[in-house]
Amino acid sequence: MVLRRGVVCPFCGCLCDDLEVEVEDGRIVSTKNACPVSRSKFLSHAEDRARPMVGGREVSVEEAIEEAARILREADFPLIYGLSSTESDAQRMAVRLAELTGASLDNTSSTCHGPTVLAAQECGAVKCTLGEVKNRADLIVFWGCNPAEAHIRHPIRYSITPAGMYRQGKKERFVVHVDVRETRTSKMVNQFVKVQMGRDYELLSALRAAVRGYEVKEAAGVPGEVIKGLAERMKGCRFGIIFFGMGLTMSRGKNLNIDAALRLVRDLNEHTKFLIMPMRGHFNVSGANEVLTWLTGYPFALNFSRGYPVYNPGEFSAVDLLSREECDAALILASDPAAHFPAAAVRHLASIPTVVIDPKVSLTSKLARVVIPSAIAGIECEGTAYRMDGVPLRLKRIVDSPYLPDREILERIIERVGG
Amino acid sequence: MEVLLNTGRTVDQGVSMERGKTSQEYFEKVAVAFLHPEDAKELGVGEGQAVRLTTEFGSVVLRCSLGNTERGSVFVPMGPWANALTSALTEGTGMPSLKGLRAKIEAVPGGKPTTLEELLRSWRGRSGSA
Numbered sequence: 001m002v003l004r005r006g007v008v009c010p011f012c013g014c015l016c017d018d019l020e021v022e023v024e025d026g027r028i029v030s031t032k033n034a035c036p037v038s039r040s041k042f043l044s045h046a047e048d049r050a051r052p053m054v055g056g057r058e059v060s061v062e063e064a065i066e067e068a069a070r071i072l073r074e075a076d077f078p079l080i081y082g083l084s085s086t087e088s089d090a091q092r093m094a095v096r097l098a099e100l101t102g103a104s105l106d107n108t109s110s111t112c113h114g115p116t117v118l119a120a121q122e123c124g125a126v127k128c129t130l131g132e133v134k135n136r137a138d139l140i141v142f143w144g145c146n147p148a149e150a151h152i153r154h155p156i157r158y159s160i161t162p163a164g165m166y167r168q169g170k171k172e173r174f175v176v177h178v179d180v181r182e183t184r185t186s187k188m189v190n191q192f193v194k195v196q197m198g199r200d201y202e203l204l205s206a207l208r209a210a211v212r213g214y215e216v217k218e219a220a221g222v223p224g225e226v227i228k229g230l231a232e233r234m235k236g237c238r239f240g241i242i243f244f245g246m247g248l249t250m251s252r253g254k255n256l257n258i259d260a261a262l263r264l265v266r267d268l269n270e271h272t273k274f275l276i277m278p279m280r281g282h283f284n285v286s287g288a289n290e291v292l293t294w295l296t297g298y299p300f301a302l303n304f305s306r307g308y309p310v311y312n313p314g315e316f317s318a319v320d321l322l323s324r325e326e327c328d329a330a331l332i333l334a335s336d337p338a339a340h341f342p343a344a345a346v347r348h349l350a351s352i353p354t355v356v357i358d359p360k361v362s363l364t365s366k367l368a369r370v371v372i373p374s375a376i377a378g379i380e381c382e383g384t385a386y387r388m389d390g391v392p393l394r395l396k397r398i399v400d401s402p403y404l405p406d407r408e409i410l411e412r413i414i415e416r417v418g419g
Numbered sequence: 420m421e422v423l424l425n426t427g428r429t430v431d432q433g434v435s436m437e438r439g440k441t442s443q444e445y446f447e448k449v450a451v452a453f454l455h456p457e458d459a460k461e462l463g464v465g466e467g468q469a470v471r472l473t474t475e476f477g478s479v480v481l482r483c484s485l486g487n488t489e490r491g492s493v494f495v496p497m498g499p500w501a502n503a504l505t506s507a508l509t510e511g512t513g514m515p516s517l518k519g520l521r522a523k524i525e526a527v528p529g530g531k532p533t534t535l536e537e538l539l540r541s542w543r544g545r546s547g548s549a
Binding site for chain 1: 423425426427428429430433434435437438439440441442476477487488489492494497498499502503505506507509510511512513514515516517518519535539541542543544
């Protein structure tokens with residue numbers, strides 16, 4: 001029995017780095033400090049593994065790689081998508097492959113915090129690390145997110161109950177949850193504010209008005225006195241932060257909701273220290289944005305068909321390219337768009353030659369022409385991942401694997417494409 | 420009954436996804452529509468019974484579960500069943516409209532939730548590929 005300490009969890013953007021994992025005879029047998037989803041990921045890592053396939057027939061990995069390269073070589077307008085559940089060297093290789101093949105390149109942020117990126121490019125964002133939140137924040141606002149179900153250890157490690165340097169436990173923090181419905185997160189906070197679905201922009205704008213001293217009445221179903229009280233609490237705290245999620249990015253308004261939230265935080269900094277942070281989902285979706293930005297200048301939704309990167313969300317984002325039926329081939333890396341894209345986009349994905357690189361059987365792999373199984377980053381191979389606050393952490397290899405890491409598979413495809 | 424459709428993550432969705440998206444557990448935890456008990460009563464459905472959700476983008480049959488939502492809205496865990504109902508329109512952002520869609524919900528007496536195989540067939544339908 002081998003006990004591995006200080007293991008980084010490769011599930012969500014929290015990248016909890018205090019896990020302990022027991023390995024016996026090359027198999028993970030138990031975990032400590034892991035949330036239920038993380039535990040499931042570690043203990044189920046050997047289950048439901050993908051096999052190398054071409055056209056529904058099992059083949060060698062080399063044969064699958066050869067066919068993947070042929071598809072990309074022959075495509076006129078390929079799409080490379082995913083990247084967020086793998087490590088940053090693989091993301092780097094995906095950029096290289098996109099450049100070589102003149103592909104469109106997008107990562108899963110286009111369907112999670114892409115609108116956050118768009119808004120931050122317009123007006124900037126006041127940011128910090130999770131360590132600063134843990135040590136200093138006395139007001140935490142969760143808006144349109146549900147960490148109790150999606151970022152399960154966030155409240156105990158960073159935001160509600162941790163013993164920080166200057167803030168100790170829940171009694172020295174005030175926690176607010178703004179959402180369209182009461183969830184498990186609502187039960188952990190001091191105040192729940194129910195906003196009507198699709199009207200977050202209105203409430204954020206009313207809060208901005210209240211912060212500036214204007215009289216506000218009811219907005220988005222929230223009484224004027226509640227808005228005024230929240231505005232005063234925000235202005236009066238020592239160190240406040242808004243954590244926000246898909247409730248803002250996916251609902252009506254999208255990037256405009258985030259724009260309003262970023263500007264609210266900017267206004268609050270005339271009164272106190274206030275910050276904002278997106279709750280990033282996939283464990284290295286932040287890394288996908290970072291790596292694409294430092295290699296191309298753009299974080300997602302770009303295209304190389306002119307020989308240089310062109311950025312245009314709405315045109316080169318995966319859902320748009322697929323639902324408009326523009327791309328004629330796709331390589332999907334470390335994500336499962338068939339499970340998480342609208343059906344109109346999935347139907348086109350099913351109609352074109354698609355290559356999937358994934359450790360597990362995914363719904364996209366069920367539709368793909370080529371499937372290449374890979375090692376699980378953070379369990380079966382090492383690498384770097386970026387936490388939701390942009391801090392890079394080193395993922396460990398916990399067990400040996402017969403599968404190639406994503407980066408090596410991409411390198412082999414690049415060799416065959418002609419890189 | 421007209422409702423607003425909300426989609427998102429749940430612990431059960433995350434745990435079962437890591438066990439495998441083709442697993443029975445994933446089907447049981449994700450092919451679900453969470454209704455307010457009063458809405459369910461008005462529809463005449465109980466826990467575990469089948470309901471059909473329809474938007475202008477698609478239609479699926481799901482298992483009804485009570486609670487965990489507001490009156491007049493339905494919550495479906497993120498996944499292929501939810502996305503059979505969502506819009507691919509991104510309004511120039513890249514982000515499809517996955518929350519707050521208008522939907523119609525109705526009871527399906529004796530019905531069964533749409534299976535993963537049925538969804539896969541519907542995606543392949545146009546081309547017959549894969």
